[in-house]
Amino acid sequence: MRYIGNKTKLLRFIASYLDDLDLHGGRALDAFAGTTAVARLLKARGFAVDTCDIMSLSYVFQRAYVVADEYPRFRGLAEDSDLRAAKLTPEFRSHVESRFGGQGDLFGGIANLQPLEETLVYLDSYLEPRSSFIDVNFAASESPAEGQRMYFSRRNAQQIDAIRHKLQDWRAADLVTDDEFFILLAALLEAADSVANTAGVYAAFVKAWQSNAVKPLRLSVPDLVVGTGLSCVAHRGDVVDLVGDLGHLDLLYLDPPYNTRQYSAYYHVPELIAEGWFGAKLPTLRGKTGLIKDSHKKSQWSTRAGCGPALEQLLEAVDATHVLLSYNNEGIIPEREIDRCFRHYGVASTYRRVGKEYKRYRADRDSEARQYSGDHVTEYLYYVRLR
Ligand SMILES: C[S@@+](CC[C@H](N)C(=O)[O-])C[C@H]1O[C@@H](n2cnc3c(N)ncnc32)[C@H](O)[C@@H]1O
Secondary structure, eight states, X not given: OOOTTOOGGGHHHHHXXXXXXXXXXXXXXXXXXXXXXXXXXXXXXTEEEEEEESOHHHHHHIIIIIIOOSOOOOGGGGGOXXXXXXXXXXXXXXXXXXXHTTOXXXXXXXXXXXXXXXXXXXXXXXXXXXOSHHHHHHEEOSSOOTTOOTTEEHHHHHHHHHHHHHHHHHHHTTOSOHHHHHHHHHHHHHHXXXXXXXXXXXXXXXXXXXXXXGSOOOOOOOOOXXXXXXXXXXXXXXXXXXXXXXXXXXXXXXXXXXXXXXXXXXXXXXXXXXXXXOSSSOOOEETTTTEEOOGGGOOGGGSHHHHHHHHHHHHHHOOEEEEEEEEETTOSSOHHHHHHHHHHHBOGGGOEEEEEEEEOOHHHHHHHGGGSSSSEEEEEXXXXXXX
């Protein structure tokens, strides 16, 4: 998913630094997991990973991409008569093959992808579209009426609604396991983001239909790290509240927000899809973009006054051997504050920092270009061994 601060493009840099530090295996915490790009890397390197984030969308990714350790088999879905009937139609198998190339088995048979491929095709191509919360509040017609929020085409919004309801129903009826539910929900979040009519964040929609937004929503098979046998745990909430209860960690990886934009306001639409709208009361939306009340998700790491003290609180509370922090040269925690904290809580002789120039994330450039000097930022990795 397009996500500010996503480290996918920096994984080689992070991996080679972990090599230099000779860090493989043990227990790690990815404290600001976001899309889980780094947590997945850590799991692939043999770490049992705990993950944490304040956003529910991240919790979905954590469960799907880090906690789940095998591709779903969907044994319970044999009970779903509509799915069974769709699978019996003559064109269903060729539909699945034309979408996924009939890969079937991955890694010499360790992962059988067929049940997942079939379920994804059923959800995005055989399930009847349905008008529910996303269609009513975040969709617009081809020629939008005044006041319509142009985040999704009507057709895609209705498919998102239908899939989200179906996942809820399957879970309530115990037809899918927790891992299976979160893998499908993660696939929905990724697919919805790829057809969202935004420049990358949901703080605004684009006022004309972009080419990605008029394509039909299609679910993809995620690339999971499977068969490790590692015990990984996902957490939702403020990491400062969590860290004291976690016990000893070999590695604490930190990738906090680096500016004053609150993630909850920039990703409120996928956040709603992640959380659903199935409580007693529908979520109340406000304003042009349909924001939700989310004061519990405001992060002190995204405030100039709060970010330095938050770093200090976290290092004070954690029991870890190694700390690695990703941050860039435009971040709001002053460099001297990071320096002071790392020297204070760590063994000063082990403290170091490496940097790499990096092309700016597109949505950053679009919205805040005037504040920035150019198209590149320097991404740093700060390391210290704690005392
Ligand atoms: C720079 S992003 C992390 C990106 C992630 N490493 C990736 O590759 O996708 C920062 C993340 O910190 C989360 N966050 C902000 N305040 C937090 C807090 N107090 N506790 C836990 N997570 C927090 C945000 O929701 C956001 O997902």
